Amino acid sequence: MAGFRSLARQVRDPQGDLALRRYSLRKCLERFAPYGHRATWDHLCTRHTIEPEDRSPDPVRLVHALEELEAARAVWLRYEAGFAERRKREKREGLRRPGAFDDWHRRIWGGNGVARCEDPAVHPSAPLAEVLGRLISALESQPGAACPVCAETGIVWRQDLDCAPWAGPVCTGCGIVVPRPVLTPGALARARLIRPRDLASAA
Ligand SMILES: [Zn+2]
Numbered sequence: 399m400a401g402f403r404s405l406a407r408q409v410r411d412p413q414g415d416l417a418l419r420r421y422s423l424r425k426c427l428e429r430f431a432p433y434g435h436r437a438t439w440d441h442l443c444t445r446h447t448i449e450p451e452d453r454s455p456d457p458v459r460l461v462h463a464l465e466e467l468e469a470a471r472a473v474w475l476r477y478e479a480g481f482a483e484r485r486k487r488e489k490r491e492g493l494r495r496p497g498a499f500d501d502w503h504r505r506i507w508g509g510n511g512v513a514r515c516e517d518p519a520v521h522p523s524a525p526l527a528e529v530l531g532r533l534i535s536a537l538e539s540q541p542g543a544a545c546p547v548c549a550e551t552g553i554v555w556r557q558d559l560d561c562a563p564w565a566g567p568v569c570t571g572c573g574i575v576v577p578r579p580v581l582t583p584g585a586l587a588r589a590r591l592i593r594p595r596d597l598a599s600a601a
Contacts (some may be wrong), residue, residue, distance in 0.1 A: 543584065
């Protein structure tokens with residue numbers, strides 16, 4: 399199975415067939431897609447004016463989309479390396495963290511689905527690296543009551559997520575499944591009281 403970097407080389411290959419270069423970019427998203435595959439593709443297409451179904455998109459736009467993805471991946475991998483280092487040190491010092499924190503990291507290790515978006519068309523609009531930067535500062539701070547990406551406090555509990563853990567807090571502002579470690583127990587409890595149904599009936 400080709401790795402992210404060799405796929406990225408194929409996306410850049412000026413001799414390559416455009417359909418194949420586009421396909422390679424989509425394959426990159428199987429290795430690293432912060433919002434999940436479909437939502438990350440939608441995000442890149444929107445930001446770089448690529449028609450999602452266009453089999454021979456403008457190669458310049460394709461490369462710009464790849465660059466955005468690569469920048470985000472670099473930010474995330476740097477964070478993960480630091481995290482692994484810190485956890486090793488903490489374990490040596492006998493410091494325990496809540497299991498949920500490590501469970502979350504294990505599930506998204508490598509950066510896939512860090513900020514999964516359930517609806518592929520609803521995701522943050524800022525560059526991926528910037529969004530991940532905000533998420534990382536939240537992971538490195540005390541838990542809070544708002545979405546780490548858009549600062550929205552309207553967070554609802556969804557029971558019908560497409561991927562593990564199948565249920566969780568979703569931001570009504572930017573659409574991400576908010577990583578549980580960044581929310582306070584109070585914020586999580588509040589979210590559990592609000593089901594999307596309630597919002598729909600209130601509207
Ligand atoms: Zn948000």
